[in-house]
Amino acid sequence: MAIDTDIVRPRPADDLGGRVAAFTNDFLFTGAPHLLHPPNPYRRMLVPDAVAEVDFTRPLSAAEASGHRALVAHRLLGTFYEADTVLLPEQGLGALRGDFDRFYGDGLRRLREASLSDLEHFAFALLDDEVDVTGAWRVEDLAAYFEHAAAEAEAGEAESLTAIAAARRPEVAADTYLVQLALDGLTEASAMSKNLGGAFGPEQSALFKVFIDEFGYGVHDAKHTTIFRKMLHSRGLQTHVHAYWNFYLAGPLATNNYYYFVSRDHANFFRYIGAVTYAERVFAPSFVNMIKTYRGVFGDDVDLHYCEEHAHIDAHHGRITRDEILLALAERHGAGVIPELVRGIAEARLLGDWFERDTAAQIRWSDDLDAYRMDGPPAPAHDARRVRVTAASPFGTRSHDQAVVVTVEDGTAALVTAPTATPAPLARGEAVLVPAGRLYGIRPTGGDCTYTVRAAGSDTTAVTPSAS
Numbered sequence: 001m002a003i004d005t006d007i008v009r010p011r012p013a014d015d016l017g018g019r020v021a022a023f024t025n026d027f028l029f030t031g032a033p034h035l036l037h038p039p040n041p042y043r044r045m046l047v048p049d050a051v052a053e054v055d056f057t058r059p060l061s062a063a064e065a066s067g068h069r070a071l072v073a074h075r076l077l078g079t080f081y082e083a084d085t086v087l088l089p090e091q092g093l094g095a096l097r098g099d100f101d102r103f104y105g106d107g108l109r110r111l112r113e114a115s116l117s118d119l120e121h122f123a124f125a126l127l128d129d130e131v132d133v134t135g136a137w138r139v140e141d142l143a144a145y146f147e148h149a150a151a152e153a154e155a156g157e158a159e160s161l162t163a164i165a166a167a168r169r170p171e172v173a174a175d176t177y178l179v180q181l182a183l184d185g186l187t188e189a190s191a192m193s194k195n196l197g198g199a200f201g202p203e204q205s206a207l208f209k210v211f212i213d214e215f216g217y218g219v220h221d222a223k224h225t226t227i228f229r230k231m232l233h234s235r236g237l238q239t240h241v242h243a244y245w246n247f248y249l250a251g252p253l254a255t256n257n258y259y260y261f262v263s264r265d266h267a268n269f270f271r272y273i274g275a276v277t278y279a280e281r282v283f284a285p286s287f288v289n290m291i292k293t294y295r296g297v298f299g300d301d302v303d304l305h306y307c308e309e310h311a312h313i314d315a316h317h318g319r320i321t322r323d324e325i326l327l328a329l330a331e332r333h334g335a336g337v338i339p340e341l342v343r344g345i346a347e348a349r350l351l352g353d354w355f356e357r358d359t360a361a362q363i364r365w366s367d368d369l370d371a372y373r374m375d376g377p378p379a380p381a382h383d384a385r386r387v388r389v390t391a392a393s394p395f396g397t398r399s400h401d402q403a404v405v406v407t408v409e410d411g412t413a414a415l416v417t418a419p420t421a422t423p424a425p426l427a428r429g430e431a432v433l434v435p436a437g438r439l440y441g442i443r444p445t446g447g448d449c450t451y452t453v454r455a456a457g458s459d460t461t462a463v464t465p466s467a468s
Contacts, residue, residue, distance in 0.1 A: 016056040016122065019115045020076055024048045028102060029079070031394030035416065035443070039240040040096055041087035042103035046075055047396040056118075059125040066250045066358040066437035067401040073123040074253035078183075080112045080119070081260040085190050087241060120261055123254070131346045137338040139330045145342055146277070146322065149349055153282040159360040161293040167367045170297045175235060175420040176366070179244040180252040180359050185228035185306070186241045189214035191259035195272055201332065206324035210280070210317050227306045234303035237420070246397045247419045249439055251358025255351045262344065270329065270337045274344020277326040281318035282352070287311040358437070365438050366417040369424050374405060374431035384452035389413075389444050397441040400434065403456035406442070407431035411449030416441040426451075 023029070024046040031045035032038075054072050064070050083103060089096055102108065160177050167173035192211050196204070216222030229239040238244070262268040262275060287310040294302055330338050365372070386409070397416065406415070408430055414423030415432060417440050425445065426432065433456060434440055442451055 016115060016118045017052075017054065019111055020056070020119070021048070021052060023108065023111045023115065024051045024076070026102070026108060028099060028108075031396050033392060033395055035246065035395055035441075036238060036243050036419075037245050039089050039091060039243070040099060041082075041089060041241045042096065042099040044075075044079060044242055044245045045394065045396040046079065047072075047398055050396070050398045051076075056122055059122050062126050062130050064401060065126075065254065065354045066361065066399070068399045068437075069401060070123070070250040070254065071399050071439070073119060074250055074257050075248075076115075077119055077123055077257045077260075078248075078253055080116050081191075081257060081264070082187070083109070083112055084264075085187065087187075090240065116264075124258070124261055127347050127350070130350055131343055133339045133343045133346070137335060137342060139327060139338070142330050142338050142341055143327060146281075146326065146345055149278060149345055150281045153278075153349065153352070154285045158286060158289050158293075159356040160363065161289055163360040163363040163367075164293055165296065167363060169367055169421065172418050172421045173363045173367060174294060174297050175237065176247070176363055176418050177359060178232060178235065178237065179247050179419050180249060180355070182228070182232065182244060183248055183252055183256045186225055186239075188224045188228070191263045192276065194260075194263040195266075195269065198266075203325045203328050203332070206320055206328070210320055213313055213317065224306065224309070227309060230303045231306045234301070235298075244419050246395065246441065247439065249358045249362055250399070250437070251351075251354040251356075255355045258347065258351050268340075270340035271344035271347065273321075273326055273329060274341040274346075275348035276344075277318075277321040278345045278348040279352075280314050280321045283314040284311050284318060287314065361435075361437065362417070362439060365435060366421060369415070369417065369432065372433040372435075374407075374433060384454035386450060386452050387442070388448065388450045389442060390448045391444060393444075395441055395443060397439050399437050399439050400453075401436060403433060403435050404453050405431050405456050406434055406440070407452050407454075409450045409452050411444055412446040413449045413451060414443045414445050416443060 025048050028043050029046040030048060032043075037044060050068065051072050054069050060070055060073065087103075088100075093100055160180075164170055164173040164177060189211055192207070192214070196208055196211060198204070212218070214224050216224065216226070220226055232239045259272070259275065262272040287307040291304050291307045291311065294304060294307070326341060330341060384407075395416075406426075408426045408428050410428060412428065413426045415426055416423045417438070423443065424432070426442075442449070
């Protein structure tokens with residue numbers, strides 16, 4: 001993490017900003033110099049300096065879905081939600097027992113519990129503005145809307161896969177997409193598990209059929225997380241949980257967090273059912289498309305068993321969730337629950353679109369970085385924020401809510417934009433345009449380095465990237 005010479009005023013501890021500041025400044029979340037996180041699921045870089053910039057009094061809007069405030073909020077939410085799951089390192093707890101105790105301990109738990117509902121409102125209140133379900137709905141209306149939404153998704157372009165196929169470095173682009181999938185792929189069905197308790201009839205048993213498939217019917221080698229790790233391994237990627245935490249984007253984080261959000265509060269149960277039914281239906285054709293793209297990039301040098309399994313089993317899950325859960329619940333519980341089922345479908349569709357757009361935009365920017373380099377001396381930067389990094393500085397990534405220009409003022413640096421790309425070198429005086437919402441990190445390459453960040457102005461109009 002960079003050392004920011006700007007002074008951030010402390011917030012009162014009784015507001016949301018104050019509570020999350022106290023949480024993110026815990027040593028578990030202040031980072032290390034490494035680009036990737038080691039196999040310790042309790043530590044992840046939350047970039048406290050970047051969190052301190054966020055105004056938590058104003059909820060996110062849809063226009064900010066891939067921006068800095070969204071990234072901060074969803075990193076926090078993801079950490080909060082995972083603290084309600086069991087995470088153990090594969091190598092054994094051993095020396096990590098202290099981190100385990102702290103991550104799950106009373107101090108951080110109290111901060112999470114005091115902040116979670118407010119943070120969910122901050123992050124997801126925008127769904128009320130973006131999805132409007134009105135009027136009287138019958139079961140046949142629900143079925144028709146579901147088929148319409150699914151058909152549109154199946155016929156639409158997979159924007160991330162298109163970006164991979166068009167990339168100058170398709171292998172790097174494909175790895176970026178895999179890393180976004182790892183958010184769910186390495187802890188798959190954790191949110192679903194929160195909807196299995198209680199008593200809600202045959203639909204409960206049908207949902208459990210889907211869940212137990214995800215867990216390989218009790219056979220660990222067949223568990224979906226196990227075969228996902230094999231796909232990562234075939235690409236030479238790390239397979240432990242959150243190795244690539246620094247590279248998760250706001251859109252994929254929001255998508256993953258949404259399923260925890262509607263699962264944590266069972267008042268949202270019917271929204272969850274709509275969302276998971278839509279997801280199970282569209283997963284199968286999306287994985288068919290992914291297989292085609294990845295075979296085109298890697299040939300037989302990638303293990304796509306995970307994709308093949310989902311292309312097969314999710315067609316089955318799509319039928320189960322539609323017929324035995326979604327429509328069955330609507331029939332059993334009546335018109336009063338149908339708008340919530342519809343809302344879940346619409347919200348899952350919206351968030352899936354954000355996942356695709358955000359990931360595709362990151363792939364295109366990272367793949368075409370030379371087009372974003374600034375020619376000539378940088379404009380005067382009286383309002384620039386100056387940041388100093390050393391070899392010992394914790395490494396973190398961030399984004400901005402507006403386009404910025406990053407300029408190396410002293411020393412040399414590397415601009416990190418993708419998990420497996422060679423970082424782009426930046427010499428003293430060199431600058432690069434970072435579009436709003438794009439994720440990046442800065443590492444020094446020759447001792448200490450100072451760089452500035454300023455809002456992009458009229459001098460950036462000469463930058464004409466070949467891909468936006």
